[in-house]
Amino acid sequence: MTTADLHTLTGAYALHALSDREAKDFARHLDICDACAQEVRELQETAARLALAAAEAPPADFRARVMAAIPEVRQLPPLVPDSPEAGAAQRVGRWRLWNRRLPQLVLAACLAVAVVAVGVAVDAEHQVSQQRSRTAQAEQQAATLSQLLVAPDATYHTGKLVGGGSSTVVASQQLGQAAFVYHDLPTLPNSKVYEIWYSRGGVMVPAGLLGSAQASGATLLHGSPSGAAGVGVTVEPAGGSPRPTTSPILLTALPGA
Structure with missing residues (x-):
């Protein structure tokens, strides 16, 4: 793999998507390439921020915009190398395509975090609602019991x-x-x-x-x-x-x- 090819692997390396051999080769490349090292740090920081994303309610047109964007996202072609040379060329193309589609992958990760966060928020709200209902019932029962204990004909x-x-x-x-x-x-x-x-x-x-x-x-x-x-x-x-x-x-x- 050439040095030019190595420059295309920053996204895959940041997300631990390389094989062990490719990761070792790219780690050696980072020692001599400040630009790739900086890009990897930025991508890793972005991934960390996604993992710690706070729950926010999605906008009203969130689902509509996502569904409208789906037809614009092309699927990856199948990888069927006919020869070692063709296989190597396809691997290089795959990593280049990976880097070009990294923003789409980050968007997909954001969507997944948002969906999970909304689900957690809904579940938490449901639990709070149930607790409020139980508390209200207990208070009502206590009030009725107090009235009963002091009733003149009790x-x-x-x-x-x-x-x-x-x-x-x-x-x-x-x-x-x-x-x-x-x-x-x-x-x-x-x-x-x-x-x-x-x-x-x-x-x-x-x-x-x-x-x-x-x-x-x-x-x-x-x-x-x-x-x-x-x-x-x-x-x-x-x-x-x-x-x-x-x-x-x-x-x-x-x-x-």
Whole structure:
């Protein structure tokens, strides 16, 4: 490979696209060619900046401009050398074409970084939105629970669960709300949950689920306690059941129901 040919390899060297032998030959060339050395440094700095690119929202016409430019980009012809001389000539032409198309490759890298960055930004925004929703729900539940605990007609009934733990059912017919306050519940396997039920006319109606991540806490029951004779708790498969599949570990009457 001639010295003139070596001058065309700066882009490939900067992006580590040369073979080991070609890289060694070009490294020796850099020791005596200040122009190539400077160009390689600039290309490597550009590649580093691309790797650290900050996420930015693409302009509104970004996709349209990219799609419009695609027909203008020519594909590389197949490399089928018929002879060693032809193969060498094609390799030289390939590296020259590589250097001419380096700006297009940099643009493609920018597009890839932008697409990934936008995807990460969207995912992060989705996670923030979910966290805000959970926080709002927790705040609403805390406010409702506070109102329930001080309601003039609030009733309290405490009981112990079979297998360990205790609970207090707080209900207000006036507010149409009930809560289940629990302490020291035994940990369940991941395949099981505690399910809470209203007893209405001898039928157990689902009123909420408790995981076992927290041994103590409080949860509002789904639905009004009006017309319910009591509250029960069973251990059910993860996700809950429409009807109890195990014997109750707690049955608590609702005074005034």
